[in-house]
Amino acid sequence: MIKSTSLYNERTEGTAEARAATISGLHVAIIMDGNGRWASARGLPRTAGHQAGARALRRTVEAATELGIGTLTLYAFSCDNWKRPPTEVAILMQLFRTHLISELPRSVENGIRVEVIGRRDRLDGVLAQSINEVEHATAAGSALHLRIAVDYSARDCILRAAGALEGPPSTERFTLLLGEAMHASAGAPDVDLLIRTGGEKRLSDFLLWESAYAELVFSERMWPDFERVDLEAALGEFARRERRFGGLPGQNGNIVAPAQAV
Numbered sequence: 613m614i615k616s617t618s619l620y621n622e623r624t625e626g627t628a629e630a631r632a633a634t635i636s637g638l639h640v641a642i643i644m645d646g647n648g649r650w651a652s653a654r655g656l657p658r659t660a661g662h663q664a665g666a667r668a669l670r671r672t673v674e675a676a677t678e679l680g681i682g683t684l685t686l687y688a689f690s691c692d693n694w695k696r697p698p699t700e701v702a703i704l705m706q707l708f709r710t711h712l713i714s715e716l717p718r719s720v721e722n723g724i725r726v727e728v729i730g731r732r733d734r735l736d737g738v739l740a741q742s743i744n745e746v747e748h749a750t751a752a753g754s755a756l757h758l759r760i761a762v763d764y765s766a767r768d769c770i771l772r773a774a775g776a777l778e779g780p781p782s783t784e785r786f787t788l789l790l791g792e793a794m795h796a797s798a799g800a801p802d803v804d805l806l807i808r809t810g811g812e813k814r815l816s817d818f819l820l821w822e823s824a825y826a827e828l829v830f831s832e833r834m835w836p837d838f839e840r841v842d843l844e845a846a847l848g849e850f851a852r853r854e855r856r857f858g859g860l861p862g863q864n865g866n867i868v869a870p871a872q873a874v
């Protein structure tokens with residue numbers, strides 16, 4: 613995992629070189645909130661907000677690839693979102709599928725490995741089939757690992773991984789089982805930076821285990837208005853924070869274990 617502050621030093625701080633080094637390979641997660649309010653503010657149906665949200669998603673993936681982010685996990689639909697009116701759910705599912713299919717050539721061309729994480733058993737068969745096809749077609753991508761969370765609940769994944777544990781628990785074993793519980797075929801590092809748009813300040817059951825030491829950035833921007841500059845602003849905020857991972861200032865997360873601490 614990249615530890616941001618360790619990559620900054622007096623010589624390079626503030627330069628493009630330093631910024632690139634800080635961002636390279638990060639795991640950024642985004643709770644894309646505010647589609648409905650964006651639409652209501654314009655007198656539009658919520659669907660229009662989700663469509664504009666899909667355009668913001670495309671812009672963000674493009675920016676993340678250009679900036680050198682390693683893993684981008686986007687929260688598109690939670691297990692609790694099934695409580696929404698059936699018409700909104702149906703439109704969202706349709707949007708996910710058309711987006712995955714229409715973006716496939718661009719994903720392959722730009723080296724984007726696409727994965728959908730979350731439950732598969734409640735998804736429409738046609739959507740599930742499209743997900744399999746897109747995952748297969750993009751599996752060799754190495755520029756950006758894009759994970760879209762659909763029918764996802766961190767608690768549900770944690771419970772299922774815990775239920776599958778055999779023998780003495782270890783972080784490595786549990787992490788593997790957690791990946792299986794969310795149907796992730798590729799591993800992903802812990803979240804470095806978690807962004808939530810739309811002004812609310814909560815995690816909403818998103819990546820609770822993986823975000824143990826994530827830096828949190830809350831943006832007032834409604835998701836459809838989210839632009840590359842907003843992503844860069846969040847990354848700038850991230851770079852200014854000192855990550856201590858429970859240690860002391862200046863240790864840059866390189867913690868000496870008690871047995872070695874003499």
Ligand code: FPP
Binds near residue numbers: 647663688708
């Ligand atoms: C939260 O905003 C957003 C969602 C539940 C759906 C996210 C979907 C997209 C960004 C559309 C594109 C996605 C893909 C994968 C193509 P909200 O509707 O809860 O907004 P509100 O809080 O203003 O009501």
